[in-house]
Amino acid sequence: MVSAIKRFFIGRPLKSNMLGEQKLNKKKALAILSSDALSSVAYGPEQILIVLITVSATAFWYSIPIACAVLVLLTVLILSYRQIIFAYPHGGGAYIVSKENLGTNPGLIAGGSLLVDYILTVSVSVSAGTDALTSAFPGLHGHNVAIAVAFVVFLTLLNLRGVTESASILAYPVYLFVLALFVLIGVGIYQILTGTVPADLHPQLGAPVAGISLFILLRAFASGSSALTGVEAISNAIPNFKDPAPVNAAKTLTAMGILLGLLFSGIVFLAYYYGISPLAEVTVVSQIAEETFGRNFLYFFVQGTTALILILAANTGYSAFPLLAVNLATDKFIPRMFTVRGDRLGYSNGILILGLASILLIVAFGGHTEQLIPLYAVGVFIPFTLSQTGMLMKWIREKPKGWELKFAINSAGALICFTVTIIFFLTKFTQVWPVLVFLPIILYVFYRIKSHYLAVAEQLRISDRARAVALEGNVMIIPVAGITQVVQTSIDYARSLKVDQIIAVYIAFDKEDEKKFEAKWKQWQPDVRLATLYSPYRSVIHPLMKFIDTVEHKANELHYRVTVVIPQFIPKRGWQNILHNQSGFLIRAALLLRKNLIVITVPFHLKK
Template structure:
């Protein structure tokens, strides 16, 4: 089986460019593919709040409720702001495009870097959390958590390489299974609370206040709030992927964003409420959602259904990044701040290079952190809220520059800018020592890399720019044909060389005088009209004498003259036949390709046996 056949088996047959319109998504599929990241965050956001509050003590768990409410208010503000971004920038790109159009290039690059880091972290966190949900139900898998996570990333990569529409269909059903199962769990749990009353932590308000009214307590509350803000990661994904929606794309994207926010808010608050009402506390190898499900349903079929659904949604949540990251990098690449090959669609009409790049970076991150979700979370929210802040500030500037100013839109977006800016600072400060410093360092490093790439493309553009009013000059070329003996491939090479130049010379490297004399004699009988240069090699090397000879010719040639090295090469019928022949041609091309005014060309000779 050839490499192309394996590729077709894994990702399917190529799609024509005109089929791109058929790859657009209806709202119900778009909700699954773009919202899985945001919706899946309910599986760990509450747990992250409780983990921080546990440092203060059990009495502090009561603050999980007001923290959750404040996060819901933040979700409302961000949703209203990003709905406007969807309508205002239907071409996608989210914060990067908003900042590019209405702020400045450095701001847009900062937003782009923050989003790229967030997308990589989304894959790592979602997959690691999905594995955590799996091993909560099946502890025997604990030793294999990193291997499982890497396998899931590779599986997701293959699904996305097959195309948007196919992956959306696969992802839709587990997403709706998760939504249904969590809502049922919240409904049944709420009914139990209604009938039986709250049976969680019974604490006195005085104790709670006494534990919190300290600088340390206040900082821990802010840290718990910033940890819970991980529930908002992924909210921006729809604004980045508006072009993937069916027409009218902006309207459909805005409606989908409202669905997502309502579901996210309901599930996040419901889980937080149940966790406090049932007295749930974080455990090392069992998630909070697992404990709530066990409390509500026991370790029966419904419990395992919720665990499997949670694992699947966390697995699929990474798909938001597999949609957003390639789309974003393609836009940045079109602006020449990233390699151009990231801007090209593959034969399945997806940005294949971006998908592969995201997979590699995510796997490296998972391995580096040993698949530990709690170790990755501190890195998570900084980039998200930085991009939120930049996007909303750009939108405020746009609204202020409009002739017909709409005060409500300016007020909502301005409030969102202030709030998300404060959350960015809170997250950075409260989690700096836990790993947020890495993101703070990585964002400017990426921006610096963007400028290096852009400067390279600008310099290349200047050097390659041609004067359209002048015609190219005719140049001369001397053709050198390296050979090892007289054969049909040599005859073919000489015939081709004479077609492009009158100055053709054949060069061979020999190790002893006797063999060199025999070669000279045969050549004089066979083709005396073409000069044969025999280079001696006392140390039995082939490449070095050829390079020295070419160096000599380079010094002697005229200014506008080229040297063409025409390398004969066997093309074998079977791959393993290549192992039976010297690869001198490949090595010679690799060495000469960087020489100025030296053209390296291959003359292929296809073997039939």
């Protein structure tokens, strides 16, 4: 039944040789890997105006030069990540670049930041989309958390079905959003050129503004740079592209950069020309759409696709998180389970962990995760800074042909990204300070996992110096609860092996029962030694452990091996297990923690 449910939601398993069919072409990759970056157009320009309004509406003209600065940073990042794609065609992005050029710790900081950031991507994006939905339908406000969790579950199941299947479904809303904004920007600019929009709604460029300062401008620039979150996702997901993967990834990255630049600059320009002010209850995009179209179909089309893109921005996390986790797991910094492909050839464990962590975050914050946006943004700019710096070191070390231009691009990127990171810490420390706590914790966990894997490898490695201890014999202990077929099967199994002694152990809860069982056993198995243990407190584990301790002590002196054989009957149907005591399971769990003791389970399958 469980298998049938799994097949219904996830689909039939795919053969390993079908992996090539699960690769993405450029159109689908652009949709699922750019959704996070493109969705930031819905709030990036607004973040600039929120900072400038603290001075006055007259300062809104600064949004134009600030937007130009953001576009310069976007250009630098796109050029830099194109270089990263060709330099590191197997994916990994900022983690691989930082680790190979700056060292293990910077690499782990970049990798850890991005892992957390992708979790934040899912929770913040889904929560924002849910807010947009419940704003349209106020009666749903009380169910924000449940709706957001339902969206995460839907995206998780969709991604478990495979990359191509999720891309086929999610591509339509992404491209509809792009179409809606291009229509909005195009109609808005047409109205401006034809004089439909009054020219006196906005402050003139260069108008003097009292109270403006470099600090305010840098803060507005940093806030607007939140529109660049998600730019790195394509460099992490190169293995998901069809061959030639690096070429296709680079073209997709360029297309994303062009779309993001056009949409971001268009929205900023319209917001400035229309004299839009940020409002708590209405987004900037909504105000522009209403000014441009009025409350008609096109307005609701823009709002609907915006809500969809905010939710689907989470899918960038589902695409990039599992592949980044594979790189970290390959280097033994996180559990190896992240390298295992599921039935549909995707990295299912990474997808499931991402979905579960996002749900926990949504529940913990009651669906109000907007206060996590600064943390989300700084979590991206730390890897941005490290990857740019790593590429600097690579060019200095290797000095390939034309490296001077590449060095200049990465120098500009590293400086700007570092500046943005510092501004975030200076201006929004109360919201971003957790990064100073969780990054050291993540690094500690990474190294603990790595040390465990190294210790395991050292102990499992076969060495010429390693010699097995010579054993003189074997003692088998069989805990028994009665005279049954399952006990008979276990004794027969023990006899079939080279065993020096078989000891059956019976735990009695009263003296009379102890005597009766000894008599029955003598008649049934007179050649098998029986040890009866009286347990006045009705414990099975404690007296059995003490008896095994005694046998082990004697066996060690004689160089004998001790094996415990646990008889276990298996009901025909799984649900029937709850009708029986699980004493065999408890004994086995206790014994597996003991050194130098072999534990064997002999199953007896019931037919009725």
